[in-house]
Amino acid sequence: MQMPPLDPDILRRRGEIVAALKAIVPGEGVIDETDGMRPYECDALSAYRQMPLVVVLPETVAQVSAILRYCQDHKVKVVPRGAGTSLSGGSMPVGDAILLGMAKFNRILEVDTANRCARVQPGVTNLGVTDAVQHEGFYYAPDPSSQIACSIGGNVAENSGGVHCLKYGLTTNNLLGIEMVLMNGEVMRLGGKHLDAGGYDLLGLMTGSEGLLGVVTEVTVRLLRKPSTARAVLLGFPTEAGAADCVAAVIASGIIPGGMEMMDKDAVQCAENFVGAGYPLDAEGLLIVELDGPPVEVDYLVARVEEIARGRGATTCRVSRDEQERVLFWAGRKAAFPAVGQITPDYMCLDGSVPRGRLVEVLGEMRQMSKTYGLRVVNVFHAGDGNLHPLILFDANDPDELHRAEQFGADILRLCVRVGGVLTGEHGVGIEKRDLMNVQFTDTDLDQQMRVKCAFDPDHLLNPGKVFPKLRRCAELGRVVVHDNKIPFPDIPRF
Amino acid sequence: MAGTIKPRDAKELRQAVEWALSDGATLDVRGSGSKTDLGKPMRCDQVLDLSGLSGIVDYAPEELVVTLRAGTPMREVEALLAQRNQMLAFEPPDLGPLRGRSAGEGTLLGTIMGNFAGPRRLSAGAARDHLLGFSGINGRGEAFKSGGRVMKNVTGYDLSKLLAGSWGTLAVLDEVSVKVLPAPDQTRTLLLHGLEDEAAVTAMCAAMGSPHEVSGAAHVGERTALRVEGVAPSVEARIEGLRTLFQGTKMDELGTLESRAFWREVRDVVPLGADPDDAIWRISCAPTDGAAVVARIKAGQPSAKAFYDWSGGLIWLALPMRADHALVRAGLAGHATLIRAPEIVRAAVPVFQPLSPALAALSARVKESFDPKGLFNPGRIG
Numbered sequence: 001m002q003m004p005p006l007d008p009d010i011l012r013r014r015g016e017i018v019a020a021l022k023a024i025v026p027g028e029g030v031i032d033e034t035d036g037m038r039p040y041e042c043d044a045l046s047a048y049r050q051m052p053l054v055v056v057l058p059e060t061v062a063q064v065s066a067i068l069r070y071c072q073d074h075k076v077k078v079v080p081r082g083a084g085t086s087l088s089g090g091s092m093p094v095g096d097a098i099l100l101g102m103a104k105f106n107r108i109l110e111v112d113t114a115n116r117c118a119r120v121q122p123g124v125t126n127l128g129v130t131d132a133v134q135h136e137g138f139y140y141a142p143d144p145s146s147q148i149a150c151s152i153g154g155n156v157a158e159n160s161g162g163v164h165c166l167k168y169g170l171t172t173n174n175l176l177g178i179e180m181v182l183m184n185g186e187v188m189r190l191g192g193k194h195l196d197a198g199g200y201d202l203l204g205l206m207t208g209s210e211g212l213l214g215v216v217t218e219v220t221v222r223l224l225r226k227p228s229t230a231r232a233v234l235l236g237f238p239t240e241a242g243a244a245d246c247v248a249a250v251i252a253s254g255i256i257p258g259g260m261e262m263m264d265k266d267a268v269q270c271a272e273n274f275v276g277a278g279y280p281l282d283a284e285g286l287l288i289v290e291l292d293g294p295p296v297e298v299d300y301l302v303a304r305v306e307e308i309a310r311g312r313g314a315t316t317c318r319v320s321r322d323e324q325e326r327v328l329f330w331a332g333r334k335a336a337f338p339a340v341g342q343i344t345p346d347y348m349c350l351d352g353s354v355p356r357g358r359l360v361e362v363l364g365e366m367r368q369m370s371k372t373y374g375l376r377v378v379n380v381f382h383a384g385d386g387n388l389h390p391l392i393l394f395d396a397n398d399p400d401e402l403h404r405a406e407q408f409g410a411d412i413l414r415l416c417v418r419v420g421g422v423l424t425g426e427h428g429v430g431i432e433k434r435d436l437m438n439v440q441f442t443d444t445d446l447d448q449q450m451r452v453k454c455a456f457d458p459d460h461l462l463n464p465g466k467v468f469p470k471l472r473r474c475a476e477l478g479r480v481v482v483h484d485n486k487i488p489f490p491d492i493p494r495f
Numbered sequence: 496m497a498g499t500i501k502p503r504d505a506k507e508l509r510q511a512v513e514w515a516l517s518d519g520a521t522l523d524v525r526g527s528g529s530k531t532d533l534g535k536p537m538r539c540d541q542v543l544d545l546s547g548l549s550g551i552v553d554y555a556p557e558e559l560v561v562t563l564r565a566g567t568p569m570r571e572v573e574a575l576l577a578q579r580n581q582m583l584a585f586e587p588p589d590l591g592p593l594r595g596r597s598a599g600e601g602t603l604l605g606t607i608m609g610n611f612a613g614p615r616r617l618s619a620g621a622a623r624d625h626l627l628g629f630s631g632i633n634g635r636g637e638a639f640k641s642g643g644r645v646m647k648n649v650t651g652y653d654l655s656k657l658l659a660g661s662w663g664t665l666a667v668l669d670e671v672s673v674k675v676l677p678a679p680d681q682t683r684t685l686l687l688h689g690l691e692d693e694a695a696v697t698a699m700c701a702a703m704g705s706p707h708e709v710s711g712a713a714h715v716g717e718r719t720a721l722r723v724e725g726v727a728p729s730v731e732a733r734i735e736g737l738r739t740l741f742q743g744t745k746m747d748e749l750g751t752l753e754s755r756a757f758w759r760e761v762r763d764v765v766p767l768g769a770d771p772d773d774a775i776w777r778i779s780c781a782p783t784d785g786a787a788v789v790a791r792i793k794a795g796q797p798s799a800k801a802f803y804d805w806s807g808g809l810i811w812l813a814l815p816m817r818a819d820h821a822l823v824r825a826g827l828a829g830h831a832t833l834i835r836a837p838e839i840v841r842a843a844v845p846v847f848q849p850l851s852p853a854l855a856a857l858s859a860r861v862k863e864s865f866d867p868k869g870l871f872n873p874g875r876i877g
Contacts, residue, residue, distance in 0.1 A: 112781075112783075113704055114697075114700045114704070114782070114783050115700070115781045115782050115783055115808075116700075116703060116704060137704075137706070138704070158649065159649045159653065161647055161649075165646065165647055166646065169620065169624065170647065170649075172624075172653065172656065173620055173624050182857070186853045186857075188851065188853050188854050188857070190854075192781070192828060192829065193780075193781035193784075193828070193829075194779045194780045194781055194808060194828070194829035194830065195616060195621070195779055195805065195808060195809075196610060196612075196616075196621055196623070196660070196779055196830075197830060197848075198830035198832065198847050198848035198850070199847065199848070199850050199854065199858055199876070200657055200660065200661055200665075200858050200861055200862075201610070201623055201656045201657055201659060201660050201661075202657075202854075202857070202858070202861070203656075204623055204653055204655075204656020204657065204659075205652060205653060205654070205656055205657045205861075207653065207656070208649045208652070208653045209652055209653075225703075225704055225705060225706050225708075226706065227706060228706040248557045251557055251559065251677075252556060252557045254580060254677035254678075254680070255677070256676065256677065293708065293725075293729060294706070294707070294708075294729050294732045294733055294736070295732075296728040296729055296731070296732045297725065297726060297728060297729030297732070299728075300726055300728050300729065301726070353643075353645040353646070353647045353648055354645065355555070355558050355560075355644065355645060356557065356558055357555065357557065357558060382647070385645070385646035385647045386558075386645050386646065386647070387645075387646075387647040420643075420644055420645075421643070421645050422643045422645055422648045422650045423650045424648075424649050424650050425645070425647035425648060425649065426647055426649055427649070428649050429649075429650060429651065433650075437650075437651070440650055440651075441640075441650075441651060442639070442640075444637045444638065444639050445639045445640055445641065445651075446651075447637075447639075448633055448637070448639045448641075448654070448864075448865070449641075449651050449652050449654070451864035451865070452652055452654070452657075452861065452864050452865075453652075454860075454864060455857065455860035455861045455863070455864045456857070456860075467651070478867065480516075480635060480867050480868060481635075489514055489518075492500060492501065492502050492503065492507040492510065492511060493500075493501045493502075493503065493547070
């Protein structure tokens with residue numbers, strides 16, 4: 001993974017930059033000792049590391065604004081960081097950039113259940129929002145599996161998903177407003193407690209922009225009332241195709257489950273050994289279908305899902321009898337990654353999305369590739385919305401295995417795009433998928449995205465080296481080429 | 496009088512933009528032309544009519560997605576989805592009749608470009624939440640795409656959000672992919688009677704905060720309507736739950752067919768009962784502010800008429816044409832859009848909520864990043 005070469009001029013000016021930051025953030029908010037910076041050298045994509053130039057942990061919006069304005073004026077790059085749980089290297093530090101940690105923005109500012117929203121600082125954890133409102137019967141719906149640790153600001157940057165996206169949407173569908181600071185230090189508010197702010201939907205653009213456009217300093221999230229019941233159905237199938245057919249049939253019947261997850265045989269075995277969730281070990285494909293709502297609705301839908309599953313050849317069909325059992329059914333799925341970690345020195349977690357109808361074909365091709373590369377692959381995925389999480393097992397101590405794993409991963413993502421899907425469903429591009437962007441997009445597509453970046457950050461200072469495979473200067477991107485010879489009026493119908 | 500260019504395919508669409516770029520001609524971009532009286536009045540050199548780009552490209556009901564050409568009429572899309580018992584969950588309104596036109600004229604793209612949504616906005620989102628991807632031509636005459644046809648996608652910037660609600664000012668689209676959802680089996684509506692505005696908003700917010708999954712909450716006259724949708728046993732149980740919640744209030748109910756008719760009228764702003772000459776405003780605010788916003792406007796203009804959707808967060812307001820329209824935005828925490836008014840009023844009163852200088856400057860830079868020469872719908876939202 002190539003990161004941009006470090007700018008020697010910035011490295012030479014480090015002392016001056018540290019002093020300037022200390023003047024903005026007093027006390028212990030600036031960390032410039034190597035030992036103190038060590039915890040920040042990577043995010044959750046820990047295969048890639050780099051020490052930042054310096055770490056700064058502001059506490060106020062005014063400080064964030066002053067830092068960014070200083071960096072803009074002095075052409076210093078900035079990498080924003082929430083909790084550092086990105087799986088795509090979205091907050092991986094860069095050696096000639098300051099790391100702007102937002103962890104001290106950790107307060108819940110307002111809970112307004114009448115308007116079903118909460119105003120929080122970006123460093124609050126995803127689960128922290130739900131914790132603050134659940135005594136009143138509310139929750140925040142997007143639930144990435146890192147929800148204990150990941151921050152809301154990071155969720156906005158990555159447009160995080162979770163297992164309940166199909167019914168409740170991603171982060172972008174659950175936000176009402178943000179406050180953000182641009183690279184030039186300008187502070188602006190988008191949205192609020194009302195819906196659909198006027199003007200261009202910059203809130204929607206910011207969501208999922210991977211920290212490349214602005215730094216979020218406040219978030220207004222939409223709260224939902226907790227469903228009165230939830231039950232999970234465990235469905236085992238003798239073939240993966242049977243399980244995939246069942247997923248399509250459930251949706252075609254008009255049911256949108258709260259969650260619909262699929263695991264292949266290897267994943268089932270790993271998870272079962274790890275937590276003992278009572279999964280059927282003979283199943284080639286296992287589904288966990290969660291239905292939520294009023295008790296009568298859940299009973300009714302559970303019966304319909306069971307009927308559909310039996311019609312598709314399910315050999316196991318178990319419905320959670322109580323909350324404890326429902327949690328147990330999920331425990332295996334939620335522990336699937338660490339469970340796989342037990343049987344391999346290292347694994348690589350991918351995140352492509354495919355049309356549901358192509359699932360079986362994609363799984364089959366993946367098996368073939370597995371043979372070619374001589375590496376095992378285990379599959380866990382959000383079947384309801386076609387978001388795959390193949391885990392490639394390898395040993396990072398063997399450089400050849402690491403290399404093969406990277407190639408294998410890239411091939412899987414190319415396959416996802418080829419069947420009409422995308423490179424990343426919820427983890428983001430970051431540095432991990434940066435060099436594959438041309439598989440999905442043409443240069444023109446990417447140029448248009450970079451021009452949007454230029455509208456926010458004309459010097460490409462914010463979160464450098466992420467998302468775009470090759471960077472073009474804004475001045476160059478901004479040129480409009482109009483041919484000297486006028487183009488004749490096209491030969492198309494006119495009136 | 497500007498001439499009209501009507502491309503028949505993506506190639507011709509691109510040629511039309513290339514020509515405009517080279518000729519420096521501005522384009523009035525429209526689908527069926529049903530919303531030309533919405534937004535700031537424009538003077539363009541040419542009309543770019545997208546209605547020749549029509550038809551369904553691909554519909555995959557089990558994938559919950561439909562891909563269509565930009566100019567496909569909304570009624571065709573709705574009829575197609577209805578065959579498979581699916582729908583556009585954001586309940587796109589038909590505001591044609593409200594503005595003195597016939598019903599069913601618009602295109603899905605027009606609805607997306609205005610980011611419109613009906614009563615189900617509360618639970619299902621707006622057009623922005625359903626546009627999964629698109630392809631089109633930017634103001635440099637370049638063909639580009641963004642997004643895709645899958646539900647979960649965070650690959651690159653989410654330009655779909657930016658295009659939805661852009662009123663055709665950023666790019667001309669050729670194809671869009673839109674998320675669809677199953678239509679509910681049953682719909683019932685609980686009507687509470689006799690609540691004043693403030694009490695009605697409180698009741699609607701209580702219903703929205705209840706576990707009964709209310710998918711519409713409107714207050715019209717003395718009736719406060721709460722909609723419940725889904726499978727029969729669930730609808731039954733949730734209606735009962737709401738009845739218990741509002742015990743002591745006078746109430747009755749609408750069944751599925753009556754409910755559909757009622758909410759279609761709310762969606763299309765029929766209950767406002769505006770006079771033909773009235774100007775019509777759409778105001779979005781925090782739901783609990785709704786009644787106070789209306790009271791403030793009525794204090795300044797007693798003949799104003801209003802009703803509430805979105806649990807109080809959406810106000811449809813009719814004001815006499817000659818009223819002081821500044822009343823609408825005075826002290827408003829939210830935004831207001833002038834949906835119907837003669838050209839002379841729309842030229843004088845900001846049609847869209849004015850932005851702060853910093854936000855306006857950023858928006859202008861975003862516009863320039865797509866359309867540096869200002870070819871598309873110049874000044875329509877400015």
